[in-house]
Amino acid sequence: MKDRRYALIWGGSTITGQYAIQIAVEAGYRVIAVASERTRRRVSDLGAHHVITRDGRTPADIADEIRSIGQNKIVLGIDLVGPQTATHGLSCLSKSHPARFAPLAVPAPPIAAPSNVEIVNVEMKRFVLDPESRQYAVHLADLVGQGRVKVPKVIVLPGGLQEVEAGLTRVRNGDMGGSKLVVRFGTSKLSTDRT
Ligand SMILES: NC(=O)c1ccc[n+]([C@@H]2O[C@H](COP(=O)([O-])OP(=O)(O)OC[C@H]3O[C@@H](n4cnc5c(N)ncnc54)[C@H](OP(=O)(O)O)[C@@H]3O)[C@@H](O)[C@H]2O)c1
Incomplete structure (x- = not known):
């Protein structure tokens, strides 16, 4: 067995x-x-x-x-x-x-x-x-x-917060084809805000 x-x-x-x-x-x-x-x-x-x-x-x-x-x-x-x-x-x-x-x-x-x-x-x-x-x-x-497990393909949306809604729609529509979606948030605006 x-x-x-x-x-x-x-x-x-x-x-x-x-x-x-x-x-x-x-x-x-x-x-x-x-x-x-x-x-x-x-x-x-x-x-x-x-x-x-x-x-x-x-x-x-x-x-x-x-x-x-x-x-x-x-x-x-x-x-x-x-x-x-x-x-x-x-x-x-x-x-x-x-x-x-x-x-x-x-x-x-x-x-x-x-x-x-x-x-x-x-x-x-x-x-x-x-x-x-x-x-x-x-x-x-x-x-x-060790290369024995492969990580899924990643699609990066570079536009920050305003891309989240479009990204969620894409996930909801089953439009990912086995890829993971990541929204990139820029840091320059955040550091500017803190100064
Ligand atoms: N309890 C926990 O700890 C835990 C942890 C992780 C995830 N989860 C849950 O597990 C589920 C999957 O999460 P995920 O982020 O890995 O998913 P995901 O990557 O967003 O999966 C989306 C994919 O599901 C496939 N799918 C849709 N309907 C299907 C069907 N009827 N039969 C087979 N495949 C179908 C589609 O691919 P195809 O079109 O290629 O079939 C679609 O691209 C979610 O409900 C999540 O909440 C739970």
């Missing part, structure tokens, strides 16, 4: 999903990721063994394909999209092996799970403030430094 464990990442092209795919591959999982036609190549390049494209398909149809690949061996699942895909993702997990599922895009209350599945909820603020979390940041930085 150990060498055939599967991990499901639903939302493989999200920024979080891109890291999750690479970390799961590093940990020895065979990775099944759900993405779009547009980002399929990127997700595949990150190491996902199976990329299922979602364009024009229902979550139920996608879940059928996931189950046919995973064959009751999916023991780790992460949903990065929402309640509907989280429910379908959970239904793809192994029915007989101990499994873990992290519905990261679903706010509390947590979804119900079969007895073999542990639901892992991550509250970002608490995670960041917990000193125990430092080890994960250090390990991830090591993996990035």
